[in-house]
Amino acid sequence: MNNKRKELIVSAISNGTVIDHIPANKLFQVIRILDLEKSDKEVYFGTNLESKKYGRKGIIKISEKYFEANETDKIALVAPTATLIEIRDFEVVKKSTVNIPEHVEKIAKCFNPNCVTNKEQVPTKFKVIKVDGEIKLACHYCEKNTSQNNMVFH
Amino acid sequence: MKNRSLVSINDYSKEEIMQILEIAAEFEKEPHQNLLNGRVIASLFFEPSTRTRLSFESAIQKMGGNVVGFSSAATSSVQKGESLKDTILTVCNYSDLIVMRHPVDGSARYASEVATVPIINAGDGANQHPTQCLLDLYSIKKTQGTLENLEVTFVGDLKYGRTVHSLVIALCQFNTKFHLVSPVELKLPSAVKRHIKEANLQYEQYTDFSEVIPKSDIIYMTRIQRERFPDPLEYEKVKNAYILDNSMLDNSRENCRILHPLPRVNEISIDVDSNPKAYYFEQALNGVFVRQALIAAILGLK
Numbered sequence A: 001m002n003n004k005r006k007e008l009i010v011s012a013i014s015n016g017t018v019i020d021h022i023p024a025n026k027l028f029q030v031i032r033i034l035d036l037e038k039s040d041k042e043v044y045f046g047t048n049l050e051s052k053k054y055g056r057k058g059i060i061k062i063s064e065k066y067f068e069a070n071e072t073d074k075i076a077l078v079a080p081t082a083t084l085i086e087i088r089d090f091e092v093v094k095k096s097t098v099n100i101p102e103h104v105e106k107i108a109k110c111f112n113p114n115c116v117t118n119k120e121q122v123p124t125k126f127k128v129i130k131v132d133g134e135i136k137l138a139c140h141y142c143e144k145n146t147s148q149n150n151m152v153f154h
Numbered sequence B: 001m002k003n004r005s006l007v008s009i010n011d012y013s014k015e016e017i018m019q020i021l022e023i024a025a026e027f028e029k030e031p032h033q034n035l036l037n038g039r040v041i042a043s044l045f046f047e048p049s050t051r052t053r054l055s056f057e058s059a060i061q062k063m064g065g066n067v068v069g070f071s072s073a074a075t076s077s078v079q080k081g082e083s084l085k086d087t088i089l090t091v092c093n094y095s096d097l098i099v100m101r102h103p104v105d106g107s108a109r110y111a112s113e114v115a116t117v118p119i120i121n122a123g124d125g126a127n128q129h130p131t132q133c134l135l136d137l138y139s140i141k142k143t144q145g146t147l148e149n150l151e152v153t154f155v156g157d158l159k160y161g162r163t164v165h166s167l168v169i170a171l172c173q174f175n176t177k178f179h180l181v182s183p184v185e186l187k188l189p190s191a192v193k194r195h196i197k198e199a200n201l202q203y204e205q206y207t208d209f210s211e212v213i214p215k216s217d218i219i220y221m222t223r224i225q226r227e228r229f230p231d232p233l234e235y236e237k238v239k240n241a242y243i244l245d246n247s248m249l250d251n252s253r254e255n256c257r258i259l260h261p262l263p264r265v266n267e268i269s270i271d272v273d274s275n276p277k278a279y280y281f282e283q284a285l286n287g288v289f290v291r292q293a294l295i296a297a298i299l300g301l302k
């Protein structure tokens, strides 16, 4: 596949960020947690694209958007394989993988409806743990684990 | 432990747990010790729990302390929509220590973060009940002479019973061999089993009760609740499979003791009560000594 055809699959952007190597089945969750529905910038996405490394992947391109640490933490929790590519003037200026944080505060919700963070005005606090290879958020307050599929962000 | 809250049994190291149990033994020998000498302890029961509240209040009064607080949310300002934070901060002005019971998971941890005095968690929703765990450990140590290298059998609802979860996790520090007896629907959750595996300890799971009795130093009984079964027929099938009666103890070990967090319904037949191996009523009394020890240690009086 040459470069011309690749571009046709998902349009190129002049300035902004490309999130590559998202597991295909997590694409829409990434869109949701970054709140891209409400973005007024150009957003392109594709999924079930072929990837040598991951079988099938998703990709998102967002114009004029560069991510802050709390946003890349969210991406890392649902799509730990993701790569962030910063584009300026059609050039790749930076490529980085996301790092899974050890702790997350405020950004995620606890799935336990009877947790104090869902009953009182208490900011959430989690330790990020791995159980049989899957990332989970261990709640500092109710001590229950929120699994990837149940992750909801503020 | 001085000035430190106790929210979850994991907050204390093995050494600290052993220290509390030693102080509790001193209180068992001499329950009336005027250590609090008029200090004020708040007892905030946002949901009723008569047993636990009486045990704490008895512990406080035997040490010469005064109790302020409420025994249900209906009689407190919570009724008027006050936040937990505001209630706790207000009560801090009037007390040296807060004992709290609350229906919401994680409420005690949060309270311990906003409070200016230490908090003792007397049960937060389905999460933790560390003083029950301490009294269980005290009862095991007292009847067996040690906590190390015992074979402990848990029977009944191992899925939802928070006292079972806390005790299993605490016993992982004492080289315990676990026998887990329950219907398949109520097996010990994998999150709790993970602690046993991480400590490299042995455990076996059974659906049949009788075969493990001769192997047990401690038999920890729990109640199986009808509400736990979506299908009433499933409940009918298992409800009589986990009842202990006196004849079943015929080939039990000499040192074997039966524990139960109470209240019991029918899972231990009345004919067991007079067997010297029945320990559940003394177990409840031990709760007072353990709570005395904890209060004294946190306030730096022992």
Ligand SMILES: [Zn+2]
Residues within 6 Å of the ligand: A110, A111, A112, A115, A116, A117, A139, A140, A141, A142, A143, A144, B106
């Ligand atoms: Zn929680």
